[in-house]
Amino acid sequence: MASRYALLVSPSANRVYAAAAPRLTVAELGVLGETALDDRLGDAIVEEIAGVEYVTFAGDLKEDDLAHLANVSTAFALFERVGDDTFRPVPLRRLDCLDDDLLTILKYQGKTQELFTKLLLNVTVLSSCSAGRMLTGRLRVLDPLCGRGTTLNQALMYGWHASGLDVDERDFDAYAAFLPRWLKDKRIKHTAQTSRLRRDGSTLGRRFDVRFATTKEAWAAGDVIRVSTALVDTRRAAEAFKAASFDVVVTDAPYGVQHGSASGGRLQRRPLDLLTEALPGWVRLLKPGGAVGVAVNVRTCPRAEALAALADAGLEPRDTPAYGGFEHRVDQAIVRDLVVGVNAV
Ligand SMILES: C[S@@+](CC[C@H](N)C(=O)[O-])C[C@H]1O[C@@H](n2cnc3c(N)ncnc32)[C@H](O)[C@@H]1O
Known part of the structure; x- marks a missing residue:
C-alpha cells in the first residue's frame, strides 16, 4: 500500500x-x-x-x-x-560530497539563486537518459553561460565533473581565484592551472582547469573530479570542448535586463537571439540522450519561443504539465521559467 x-x-x-x-x-x-x-x-x-x-x-x-x-x-x-x-x-541520503558553503560563500550581483540552480540541474538530468545514473554515476555537466560558477559548484557537490564558459573576464577570473582557495581552505587535494585555449594555431581564449578528489584514497587512486572553464563566447562552445562529451547542458541565460536596475531594467541584446545562435554548438557537445535545460526570463524570452528554439536545434522539448509548473517571479523585470529539450538517443 x-x-x-x-x-x-x-x-x-x-x-x-x-x-x-x-x-x-x-x-x-x-x-x-x-x-x-x-x-x-x-x-x-x-x-x-x-x-x-x-x-x-x-x-x-x-x-x-x-x-x-x-x-x-x-x-x-x-x-x-x-x-x-x-x-x-x-533519513535523507543526499549525494552531497562537499561542504555546502561551496555554493553560498560567493555573493555577487547576477548570481543565480542556489536552490533554483539545483532544481534546474535536477530537472535537466532527470529528463536525460542519465536519470538512472544520477545516484551512482559521475556525470559531466556543462554550463555554457556559467558566470561565477553556481551550476558548476552544484555539480561538484554531487561529485560530478563540471565545465563552464563565460565571456566575462571578471567572472572567469573570480571563479579561477575562488575554487582553488576554497579547496585549499578545506584541505582538499587538488591541482589548478590556467592556460591559453588554442584552436587551429590561434588563441580562442583562456582556460582554467582543476582536478581534485574528495578523499586522499581517491586522489591516490586517480579517482578525480575535473573542473574546467573557458573564457570564450558561448557561440563558439563547440570549439572549446570535445563533441558529444556532456550528459547535460544546464544554464541560466541572460535575462535581457541590466542587473540591479530598480526601474524595470534596461534592455540588452535579445536573449532569445543568443539562445538561437548558441544552441547548435551546445547540442554538438551533448551525448546522445543528453538534455539541455535553460532558465529564461519570460518577459524577454517567452516560453513558447524558447521551446521552439530547442526544437529548431534538433532537441525534443519536454512540455508535460509538470514542466509547465516552474514559472515564478524574481523581481519586477524578471519572471523566470525553465525549458528542457532532449537529444535523440
Ligand atoms: C544569468 S548570468 C549566469 C549567472 C551564473 N549562473 C552564476 O550564478 O554566476 C548569464 C551569464 O551569461 C554570460 N554571457 C552573456 N553572453 C555571453 C556570450 N555570448 N558568451 C558567453 N557568456 C555570455 C554573462 O557574462 C553572464 O555571466
Missing part, C-alpha cells in the same frame, strides 16, 4: 524565492514522478499542517526512490505520515 509523506521545504534566505519554493517543489516532484520514479509517486500538493507549509504526497516508494527525494532541491526534512498526527522522520 502507498505510504503518505510530508516534505519540509528549505527556508531560503531570499524571501521571494521562499514564497515560490513549495509550488516549485510540487513541479520538481512532478518531473521526478514521471521520469526516475516511473509513476510510483502520487500528485504532490502544498498543505499546511499545524501552521507550517509542507509538500505532501503518497507513493509506493523503494529505497532508491527515497534517495532521489533526498536530492530534491528544497528537501530540508522528509517525514512518513503514520495515522492522523504522527510524523516519522525519513
Whole structure:
C-alpha cells in the first residue's frame, strides 16, 4: 500500500524565492514522478499542517526512490505520515560530497539563486537518459553561460565533473581565484592551472582547469573530479570542448535586463537571439540522450519561443504539465521559467 509523506521545504534566505519554493517543489516532484520514479509517486500538493507549509504526497516508494527525494532541491526534512498526527522522520541520503558553503560563500550581483540552480540541474538530468545514473554515476555537466560558477559548484557537490564558459573576464577570473582557495581552505587535494585555449594555431581564449578528489584514497587512486572553464563566447562552445562529451547542458541565460536596475531594467541584446545562435554548438557537445535545460526570463524570452528554439536545434522539448509548473517571479523585470529539450538517443 502507498505510504503518505510530508516534505519540509528549505527556508531560503531570499524571501521571494521562499514564497515560490513549495509550488516549485510540487513541479520538481512532478518531473521526478514521471521520469526516475516511473509513476510510483502520487500528485504532490502544498498543505499546511499545524501552521507550517509542507509538500505532501503518497507513493509506493523503494529505497532508491527515497534517495532521489533526498536530492530534491528544497528537501530540508522528509517525514512518513503514520495515522492522523504522527510524523516519522525519513533519513535523507543526499549525494552531497562537499561542504555546502561551496555554493553560498560567493555573493555577487547576477548570481543565480542556489536552490533554483539545483532544481534546474535536477530537472535537466532527470529528463536525460542519465536519470538512472544520477545516484551512482559521475556525470559531466556543462554550463555554457556559467558566470561565477553556481551550476558548476552544484555539480561538484554531487561529485560530478563540471565545465563552464563565460565571456566575462571578471567572472572567469573570480571563479579561477575562488575554487582553488576554497579547496585549499578545506584541505582538499587538488591541482589548478590556467592556460591559453588554442584552436587551429590561434588563441580562442583562456582556460582554467582543476582536478581534485574528495578523499586522499581517491586522489591516490586517480579517482578525480575535473573542473574546467573557458573564457570564450558561448557561440563558439563547440570549439572549446570535445563533441558529444556532456550528459547535460544546464544554464541560466541572460535575462535581457541590466542587473540591479530598480526601474524595470534596461534592455540588452535579445536573449532569445543568443539562445538561437548558441544552441547548435551546445547540442554538438551533448551525448546522445543528453538534455539541455535553460532558465529564461519570460518577459524577454517567452516560453513558447524558447521551446521552439530547442526544437529548431534538433532537441525534443519536454512540455508535460509538470514542466509547465516552474514559472515564478524574481523581481519586477524578471519572471523566470525553465525549458528542457532532449537529444535523440
Ligand atoms: C544569468 S548570468 C549566469 C549567472 C551564473 N549562473 C552564476 O550564478 O554566476 C548569464 C551569464 O551569461 C554570460 N554571457 C552573456 N553572453 C555571453 C556570450 N555570448 N558568451 C558567453 N557568456 C555570455 C554573462 O557574462 C553572464 O555571466
